[in-house]
Amino acid sequence: MGKCFSSHPVALPMGPMGVRLYVHDQYVEIDNGILVLKLSKPEGIVTGVQYNGVDNLMEILNKEDNRGYWDLVWSEPGGPGIFDVIKGTDFTVIVEDENQVEVSFTRRWDLSLKGTLVPLNIDKRFIVLRGSSGFYTYAIYEHFEGWPDFNMAETRVAFKLRKDKFHYMAMAENRQKIMPMPDDRLAGRCQQLAYPEAVLLTNPINTDLKGEVDDKYQYSCENKDNKVHGWISLEPPIGFWQITPSDEFRTGGPMKQNLTSHVGPTTLAMFVSAHYSGDDLVPKFRNGEHWKKVFGPVFMYLNSTWGEADPHILWDDANLQMKTEVESWPYAFALSEDYAKTERRGSVSGRLLVRDRYIDDEDLYASSAYIGLALPGEVGSWQRECKGYQFWTKAEANGFFSINNIHTGDYNLYAWVPGFIGDYMYGSTITIMPVGSIIDLGDLVYEPPRAGPTLWEIGYPDRSAAEFYVPDPNPNYVNRIFLNHPDRFRQYGLWERYADLYPDSDLVYVIGDSDHKKDWFFAQVTRRNEQNSYSPTTWQIKFKLQSVLQTGAYILRVAIASATLSEMQVRFNDPEADPPHFSTGLIGRDNSIARHGIHGLYWLYSVAVQSSWLIEGENTVFLTQARSSSPFQGIMYDYIRLEEPPDCTFRKVILP
Template sequence: MRAIILCAQIFFAISTGANEMTDPVTLHMGENIILDNGLVQLGIREDGNLQELSLRGGPNLASSGYWNSNGNGYDEQGAPIAQKFAVLKGDAKIVRQSDELVEVAFVREPAAPFFFRTALHYVLRRGEPGFYIYMTAAHDAQMPAGSITQYAYNLRLAPQHFDYIAVDDTRRHISHSIEDEAAADRVMDATFGFADGRVVSKYDYTHAIEDGDFNLYGWAGPQAGVWWIQASGEYYGSAPFRVLLTSHQTAKTPIIIWQAHCVHRGGYEIEFRPEDETDWQKIYGPAFIYLNDGGDYDTLWNDAKGQATTIVKKWPFAWMEHALYPRERGEVTGQLDFDDGTPAADAWVVLAPEGEHWSHENRGYHFWSRTDSQGRFNVQNVRPGRYGLFALGADQFFEFERSGVAVAAGGETALGRLSWERVVRGRRVWQIGTADRSTGEYAQGDDFHHWGLWRRYPSDFPQDVNFVIGKSREREDWNFAHWNWYSQNNAWNIVFDLDGKPKGKAILTLGIAVARGHNARGFGANDRAAELQVWVNDRQVGLVEVESTGGDSYRSARQSTRYSVREINFDAEWLSRGENVISLRHALAHPYTEGEEKGERGSGPGCIMYDAIRLEIE
């Protein structure tokens, strides 16, 4: 079988000879195609599957690297058929060849089960300690209808050479082995219980884009470190509030995953129904795979962090040549104020293709930034085009939106001062949390990368949640997730005093960051809405139904792309002078003891995660 082999070697600059840093990238045509820059060795099969990854002539560090998809087509009646996972294979094509760079692409035409034209590119550059990967996808009216639920690249590493996993400064450590995982008890997908009581899940190592640390993750061992570096996340749909898989252990190999597109945690399919004749194409990446050696694990990790900083600063890459990749970009600047003149500090500013809400859009590219203390923002490296601008967070339940933001190559789109209307329903009585799309300020909200956090609830809240306004603390007394399994009572109570008997209308606003329904037995169900009863002083005043955001609650998340706001209006006279109680109760709930067996296994109960809750009186 004809193979394509890219060869090179890499190690730290302090141990690299000058000739190795200046070797040209060479191409040798024969039974195999060989590329060599004097630093890294790569061996790629003729269909695009990576077979070799070695450092300075050392052992093969890779088990395999493959481009893959998950999606579906449609039957003759136009109904979607079942999704299928596929390892993609393409035909090899030499795209560019010079002393400075060689680029090899593997091109796949639309075919079952993935009806998109796709390509995987490997790029090797002169003098660089690593290689680049990028992917493209395209669909037009001549192709069968289809959808993309996942488009990814998986790099499996040789298990004998890697024992240290790292995804950020906090989550980096010696990992359990493939043998440990093979012998462990499977709890749910990619989640295993060990004899010592630990439960380890691939979801414990996810990255949330909005946390700002999604640029770097990987593995290290005595031979080398292998690190995945993303300079930009512009190609992620529904960004920036996305949660992505990174590195984890499996029963076969350590793995690094690049989820260029995925529906996990509130994302949406890229869908082309039979009646959709849109011509579409998109580029994902490039990402840089960096190799290093020559130090202990702390040294390797810190060096990789430095390399990631360097790569990010180089975006967009000057060497990149592709019709879908504009090197010349623009920027969007402005100042965001509330309508009372105060600055909208620490707000998210998101640019998404015009015509659709940012949380649903995934065919195009997204760009984002945060406002400073004065409300000023600067969104950089924006592709030329027309965008909608959205602002969210800053303790606001409702977003700011402006359409018609035109960005030109090399130019600045200066929007000046923008006014964001504060939605005020009346006099604020109290608020729990900050409306910032996250539950990070609550109990366990700052330590959520663990499977089965519902198991801690009975010990953390043996009397359930009884939050007293003015006395209780959010970090200690309000759990980050309201499970539908309870300790003593199916009620989270908010207790507060009023100086007098109010009149008029009261408005209770719930910002909901995550929702997951539950079935008749009380266990979580991703396809069911969550139902919540709202009671005021033992009187039910509302029933809230929230569409499920998916598997966020059991996959180590504290927010989702799919955010919702519910306002419950009730007669303020139902409140009393003195003590009042507002109770939040799951419509379907069970004592924790009834769910305990399932609580030790599987995906646990349904839940609602509250971003913030506010009571106002007109």
């Protein structure tokens, strides 16, 4: 476990010795002959990692409690956020033998600490195995019945590496680069941009980076893809990698975006965060409820190469190790009784079909559907669920799915299918018993929202705005890694490009003539005025009707991929209609536009369109984003569709 078995020329340990534990007055050291992990006692802060002849991979210029640590951000209801580096007060050896050492650092809460510490008992664990080129960490959080209410906006594990060695960051096959130094973000070396995380490098230490934008949110990643990331030291060639073998303890489901690695050099294991979601994904503990959750284990993997070997192969090796860790989940060696082993986990399988008689007379396979278990709730509630465990898989081409290693407990089964709007939820609660349960649900049928045939549509329903027009960045604000890159939306300042493309009037989209890939801007943002203020924007969708049916309501379906302090107002053929024919009211706090995410939380609206709002001939839908106090307010659309009334014979829209 954790040992490298790569065909690449990666350095391997020589004859791994047994694991040894050394307990000192203020420190604990765990040595397995490959690495030495040094932890403060009883705080449980990673103060040092010795590996491959380097006495410490952690940033030795930082204070010891700012090197490798668990932290959280919490608040009392209505109070300000408090950043807390979690420091244990008691140290315990869980197991010590030649094959494994596991140690515990606990911090317990009582009423005397009310208002000063988050009301949680926290048990941080660290594990080193024989022959393993790395170490594991996990933690158990528990809030007891009757304890004070609180919110937890974030919790994670952070590692600050040596800035004199770790300069190359890798977090995906096509997202790797030499990074700026942390000093490059100081006055005199950079220009502050529109928000604190983003800077323009004006005088970087590495002159090759001059003129680039640096922003940690450009390196965010969806949970489903966030399995391994880290840093490479080129001299000597060493890799430091954070591997997350399971998403079950993360919040928000497979599409939730989280930070990975960024300038520091820093690497993160994010478990709970409000990034790309806002307050909806902040767990709120009320009425003295009992809650317990295990976060992790995650694996900090170390590797190295020989001599002149290309150090970039360390990324390939880390990916191989990630696959080993994923296949080994759940781990057999983590010893907390709260960490569920294989025998206490179950599985759920079945086949998901899609029934839409306006597309096909037969049920369709839910190919590539995302199917998961989360705490019982409402349809679609999984994306805002943030207290329990979630277990997700992707259906095969024929709709079959199998979800494995599910914790004991009660769940709803949720799903969504690329190509179709809305959310599916299985009608009954699913219970996984303590001895494990094997449940086959057979064929399940999802009937997505549909009232009548499609008159017209814009985009592709996949909960993302990626298929729309993403402009080239301002050449003065470029991160070169994203030039000619599939994730071109991660460039800084794209919100400002809208006014460049539409300086005098807003976007007009003509059904049958316009192309959503070229003519639909990826985000409906505000317009900056000369007075440094901002104005709402109104987009138009033009389409023609031969006649207007009076037999029922037309339905406008609007699926939104992201919303930030926005209000979508819809009007038909009257841009001044007051009140508008439909309004969402104020929605969203995901900040995805500013943070270079192509989606945040998903919203679906179905607007009943009265026939009196439509006319024979040319019609116009006016979409107004009405809130405009900031450049970052806006909406990213996922998909828009107009349906005819259900009792009509299908008639295509007249094309211009």
